[in-house]
Amino acid sequence: MASLKTQIEKAITGQRALIYLMCTEEIRILPILEKLASEKSFRFETWSCVKGLSSKENSESTKDPAEAIKKIMADGKRGIYAFQDVSEFMYKPEVKRALREFNSSGESGTGQFIVIISPELNLPENLREEIHLIDVPPPDDEEISAEFSRIRAMYAGSKIPDGFHEEIMIALKGLSIGGIDSILHRIFKADSTDREVIFNEIFDEKEIIIRKTGYLEFTPPRALMTDVGGLGNLKEWLVKREKVFTREAIAAGISPPKGLLVMGISGCGKSLAIKAISSLWKMPLFRLDMNLVFSGIYGSPEATFHKALKTVGAVAPVILWIDEIENALGLEEEGKLSISSHIFSSFLTWMQEKPPLIFIAATANKIHALPAEIIRKGRFDQVFFVDLPDEPERREIFTIYIRQNGGAIENFDLKMLAIMTNGWNGAEIAQVVSAARTDAHYENRQFTQGDIAMNINSTVPLSTTMESQIKNIRSWALSRATPASKNARILRY
Numbered sequence: 001m002a003s004l005k006t007q008i009e010k011a012i013t014g015q016r017a018l019i020y021l022m023c024t025e026e027i028r029i030l031p032i033l034e035k036l037a038s039e040k041s042f043r044f045e046t047w048s049c050v051k052g053l054s055s056k057e058n059s060e061s062t063k064d065p066a067e068a069i070k071k072i073m074a075d076g077k078r079g080i081y082a083f084q085d086v087s088e089f090m091y092k093p094e095v096k097r098a099l100r101e102f103n104s105s106g107e108s109g110t111g112q113f114i115v116i117i118s119p120e121l122n123l124p125e126n127l128r129e130e131i132h133l134i135d136v137p138p139p140d141d142e143e144i145s146a147e148f149s150r151i152r153a154m155y156a157g158s159k160i161p162d163g164f165h166e167e168i169m170i171a172l173k174g175l176s177i178g179g180i181d182s183i184l185h186r187i188f189k190a191d192s193t194d195r196e197v198i199f200n201e202i203f204d205e206k207e208i209i210i211r212k213t214g215y216l217e218f219t220p221p222r223a224l225m226t227d228v229g230g231l232g233n234l235k236e237w238l239v240k241r242e243k244v245f246t247r248e249a250i251a252a253g254i255s256p257p258k259g260l261l262v263m264g265i266s267g268c269g270k271s272l273a274i275k276a277i278s279s280l281w282k283m284p285l286f287r288l289d290m291n292l293v294f295s296g297i298y299g300s301p302e303a304t305f306h307k308a309l310k311t312v313g314a315v316a317p318v319i320l321w322i323d324e325i326e327n328a329l330g331l332e333e334e335g336k337l338s339i340s341s342h343i344f345s346s347f348l349t350w351m352q353e354k355p356p357l358i359f360i361a362a363t364a365n366k367i368h369a370l371p372a373e374i375i376r377k378g379r380f381d382q383v384f385f386v387d388l389p390d391e392p393e394r395r396e397i398f399t400i401y402i403r404q405n406g407g408a409i410e411n412f413d414l415k416m417l418a419i420m421t422n423g424w425n426g427a428e429i430a431q432v433v434s435a436a437r438t439d440a441h442y443e444n445r446q447f448t449q450g451d452i453a454m455n456i457n458s459t460v461p462l463s464t465t466m467e468s469q470i471k472n473i474r475s476w477a478l479s480r481a482t483p484a485s486k487n488a489r490i491l492r493y
């Protein structure tokens with residue numbers, strides 16, 4: 001997209017005398033307008049109902065917007081006139097009329113331009129045709145970079161490693177200039193060299209924006225890739241893409257990945273792996289709660305879904321996690337198209353054209369319900385199938401949970417534990433280790449191999465009760481998706 005300055009410049013070159021900028025940030029817009037005016041040797045004035053026109057001689061007599069417009073026209077001076085918060089006055093007949101007259105004389109090339117700055121679109125019907133509307137995008141790379149350099153210059157001797165600068169600028173995308181300023185001041189004042197402290201500062205700001213929506217939930221980057229046992233192929237895929245959301249990669253024309261679909265058996269680490277992407281890529285992760293979208297609390301599901309995508313787009317780069325996508329995008333019900341299928345088709349279209357800095361992470365359980373279009377190559381960069389962990393993977397998962405529960409690995413026979421838990425999922429393994437710890441805690445001692453073994457013996461894993469379903473899922477998925485585990489094909493065929 002052309003930069004904001006270019007967009008305004010185009011409107012001016014095209015003799016659009018009335019320009020409407022939809023934007024909350026006057027502090028960002030006014031310097032751009034002033035710069036444009038000086039480049040074109042125009043005068044630059046602002047107007048507000050409190051101060052009138054900014055030129056001293058006019059201010060008192062021009063607090064009324066219709067008077068101000070008439071004055072500009074009578075003076076005939078070429079210039080850019082920025083009207084702040086005028087949109088509510090535009091419904092008054094004199095103001096409406098003055099704007100229309102200004103516009104028709106402007107068409108003949110008076111070199112006078114009124115720029116209306118307003119946070120929302122508030123336009124009388126009969127002015128719509130005449131006004132050139134620009135929905136101001138969040139600050140672009142150039143603006144962010146200029147702001148970063150400006151604020152950094154105030155903190156000479158900052159300890160923040162240079163290597164973080166690019167990443168910080170990317171993470172700031174989607175925020176307002178006001179937000180960017182206050183974050184940068186906080187970061188430079190704290191002067192921490194800890195990457196997590198720095199990035200949390202930025203993610204927190206994004207969370208506040210997103211939380212206002214209600215149906216998007218910020219998921220803090222607590223899970224690490226090292227918390228995920230097994231799933232070697234999936235992890236490798238993610239690690240390889242760790243650097244593709246950087247400025248250099250984007251500038252070099254490397255298109256960032258669009259998204260990932262992870263489907264498979266319940267309790268095997270799909271959600272956990274998605275959460276870990278956030279800390280690996282240093283990008284905030286938002287979960288879209290489809291149940292809330294469908295609840296109708298926020299308006300029609302379709303409109304809510306669109307709003308969600310738009311909001312997320314505004315704070316990109318982000319990871320958007322759509323959990324249980326099969327429920328969200330279910331297809332026909334009794335031969336009739338349901339609302340969700342409309343959402344589904346618009347989602348697919350959106351996937352094709354979506355802003356490049358949104359990464360979609362979708363997870364699915366009921367994979368038979370997944371429509372073929374979603375699995376087809378091109379929508380998602382990769383579709384992974386997560387199966388029950390094999391023996392080496394179970395050993396890895398035990399290692400993770402024994403450590404997390406404060407046990408010393410050398411005191412446990414991991415191989416034996418892995419053999420005892422053939423057919424178990426990761427959630428069940430996590431559960432027996434934590435139960436063993438609880439048992440031992442009651443007796444005021446460390447948990448042992450025996451405690452875990454006892455809990456294993458008293459647990460019936462899901463795969464025993466769901467054997468046939470799991471077989472079906474496996475045969476369906478392995479022909480359509482890449483195994484998330486490294487050794488999957490070798491072991492199972």
Ligand SMILES: Nc1ncnc2c1ncn2[C@@H]1O[C@H](COP(=O)(O)OP(=O)(O)OP(=O)(O)O)[C@@H](O)[C@H]1O
Nearest residue numbers: 227228229266267268269270271272365426427430
């Ligand atoms: N591969 C794994 N490595 C580490 N922990 C795991 C793994 N798989 C499962 N777990 C543990 O089990 C819990 C549940 O896993 P998770 O929510 O990721 O499963 P899921 O595949 O998303 O299941 P569902 O399909 O039911 O949503 C995790 O929070 C984690 O504690």
Ligand SMILES: [Mg+2]
Nearest residue numbers: 270271323363
């Ligand atoms: Mg899950």
